Amino acid sequence: MKNAIVEKFNQRADAANSLLCVGLDSELNLLPERFQKFQTPQYDFNRWIIDQTGDYTAAFKPNIAFYEARGVQGLIELEQTMQYIRTEYPEIVTICDAKRADIGNTNRGYVEWIFDRMGFDAVTLHPYLGGEALQPFLEREDKASIILCRTSNAGAGEFQDISANGKPLWHAVAEHVNGKWNARGNCMLVVGATYPDEMRTVRAVAPDVTFLVPGIGAQGGDVAAVVSAGLDSEGKGLIISASRSILFAIEPAAEARKLRNEINDARSLHASH
Amino acid sequence: MKNAIVEKFNQRADAANSLLCVGLDSELNLLPERFQKFQTPQYDFNRWIIDQTGDYTAAFKPNIAFYEARGVQGLIELEQTMQYIRTEYPEIVTICDAKRADIGNTNRGYVEWIFDRMGFDAVTLHPYLGGEALQPFLEREDKASIILCRTSNAGAGEFQDISANGKPLWHAVAEHVNGKWNARGNCMLVVGATYPDEMRTVRAVAPDVTFLVPGIGAQGGDVAAVVSAGLDSEGKGLIISASRSILFAIEPAAEARKLRNEINDARSLHASH
Numbered sequence: 282m283k284n285a286i287v288e289k290f291n292q293r294a295d296a297a298n299s300l301l302c303v304g305l306d307s308e309l310n311l312l313p314e315r316f317q318k319f320q321t322p323q324y325d326f327n328r329w330i331i332d333q334t335g336d337y338t339a340a341f342k343p344n345i346a347f348y349e350a351r352g353v354q355g356l357i358e359l360e361q362t363m364q365y366i367r368t369e370y371p372e373i374v375t376i377c378d379a380k381r382a383d384i385g386n387t388n389r390g391y392v393e394w395i396f397d398r399m400g401f402d403a404v405t406l407h408p409y410l411g412g413e414a415l416q417p418f419l420e421r422e423d424k425a426s427i428i429l430c431r432t433s434n435a436g437a438g439e440f441q442d443i444s445a446n447g448k449p450l451w452h453a454v455a456e457h458v459n460g461k462w463n464a465r466g467n468c469m470l471v472v473g474a475t476y477p478d479e480m481r482t483v484r485a486v487a488p489d490v491t492f493l494v495p496g497i498g499a500q501g502g503d504v505a506a507v508v509s510a511g512l513d514s515e516g517k518g519l520i521i522s523a524s525r526s527i528l529f530a531i532e533p534a535a536e537a538r539k540l541r542n543e544i545n546d547a548r549s550l551h552a553s554h
Numbered sequence: 555m556k557n558a559i560v561e562k563f564n565q566r567a568d569a570a571n572s573l574l575c576v577g578l579d580s581e582l583n584l585l586p587e588r589f590q591k592f593q594t595p596q597y598d599f600n601r602w603i604i605d606q607t608g609d610y611t612a613a614f615k616p617n618i619a620f621y622e623a624r625g626v627q628g629l630i631e632l633e634q635t636m637q638y639i640r641t642e643y644p645e646i647v648t649i650c651d652a653k654r655a656d657i658g659n660t661n662r663g664y665v666e667w668i669f670d671r672m673g674f675d676a677v678t679l680h681p682y683l684g685g686e687a688l689q690p691f692l693e694r695e696d697k698a699s700i701i702l703c704r705t706s707n708a709g710a711g712e713f714q715d716i717s718a719n720g721k722p723l724w725h726a727v728a729e730h731v732n733g734k735w736n737a738r739g740n741c742m743l744v745v746g747a748t749y750p751d752e753m754r755t756v757r758a759v760a761p762d763v764t765f766l767v768p769g770i771g772a773q774g775g776d777v778a779a780v781v782s783a784g785l786d787s788e789g790k791g792l793i794i795s796a797s798r799s800i801l802f803a804i805e806p807a808a809e810a811r812k813l814r815n816e817i818n819d820a821r822s823l824h825a826s827h
Contacts, residue, residue, distance in 0.1 A: 346663030384707040390619030407680040413709025434657040436686025
């Protein structure tokens with residue numbers, strides 16, 4: 282069973298012939314100088330990036346930390362950004378990279394803010410508190426919960442590699458999400474591009490689950506390795522995210538198109554094997 | 555080595571003779587009707603609660619989810635609340651219950667927002683990404699990072715009990731935080747009141763680390779069991795948090811005093827053994 286957001290992603294992936302996600306990590310200090318003088322620099326920059334890259338993009342993923350860094354004003358500009366995407370590009374999936382998770386009741390606050398007020402299609406979540414705690418997210422059949430499984434950072438293994446009966450924690454997370462949490466078909470998993478071997482295992486554990494894949498570009502993940510390890514049986518199942526390498530390129534449109542094409546070349550090669 | 559925030563807590567705990575933390579989980583729908591009609595209901599309610607309970611309190615802990623639920627307006631009122639505490643009760647420790655954690659660079663956004671803009675003394679963090687990812691928090695010698703170890707929710711064990719070589723994940727988290735992450739003396743651990751047996755083990759693993767203890771009151775944790783399991787060798791080491799049972803009591807001041815005294819009675823009993 283695939284829920285409405287998974288379907289939305291698949292349809293957009295076909296229509297734009299793209300598995301690319303543009304990470305709107307629009308850190309104020311890094312914005313081109315011409316945006317710095319605007320009243321709403323993050324919003325104005327995002328609008329420009331969205332228009333530049335929208336044709337090549339299946340998902341947009343702002344990381345909320347870069348907006349919270351500015352306090353309330355940053356969050357106003359994140360809301361404006363979401364309003365713009367929902368109006369101008371309603372077919373593109375929106376992911377709030379918030380990495381939240383609290384206990385039951387409390388999560389309702391995040392659900393309200395991220396899903397209902399800002400209107401995101403999906404949110405990233407920590408697994409540490411267990412599925413019982415995450416019910417307010419998981420109950421939302423109309424949205425997607427994207428659970429951190431194998432993260433892209435160098436030190437990801439400190440706890441994620443802790444092994445019980447030969448299976449590391451990230452493996453257990455993949456199993457639990459696939460087998461228990463995903464009853465409504467609304468779960469996805471975060472699997473970093475920097476760990477293609479682990480990704481291959483997660484694909485075997487969760488054959489039909491879509492992966493959000495950070496770590497391409499600035500973090501050094503390899504597109505061909507990701508595509509080979511992570512595509513599902515329908516040749517999709519991957520939301521491949523790049524942020525800084527696109528946002529701060531001289532020509533973001535060209536960079537997004539190039540990465541979209543590079544992913545598709547790897548998909549073709551994979552399909553022909 | 556104890557850092558400035560641990561010292562601040564200890565001094566306040568002595569001065570107010572209290573290990574009590576009041577959780578400012580000021581969910582809009584639950585506020586007394588007289589606050590609902592104000593322009594800044596969460597802020598006005600918080601100011602009232604802070605004045606009612608401040609004498610009996612060593613720490614205030616707003617959970618940011620209840621403010622984000624209202625979007626930007628809620629966050630404005632959280633900032634106002636922090637301003638009020640810092641001005642009127644600067645000796646009381648402020649904990650942002652945000653349960654954040656992203657990869658390295660990105661965390662800087664949260665550090666800026668929570669520590670520098672809002673001025674919190676401490677923040678709660680997920681351990682799943684490892685200590686390498688959390689460096690931007692851990693590097694802040696002047697603040698405290700409070701790592702989720704054993705959470706208070708009923709389903710906490712789904713991953714936290716996964717056992718490698720006989721040691722569950724929460725035990726590994728306690729060991730890593732105590733032995734590696736806490737080089738600056740600025741780490742604390744979240745250990746739920748609902749799991750006193752686990753708390754006793756965590757106290758043995760991390761004898762000098764202060765615990766933030768949610769789960770008293772509405773969640774059903776037992777004060778005597780917590781005090782017996784978790785006090786450190788100096789008779790402190792616990793920040794015992796209650797939220798709804800105080801906030802929505804008919805007389806919050808009386809309720810806070812009662813719980814403060816109940817904790818102290820258990821401390822006396824424990825000391826006399």
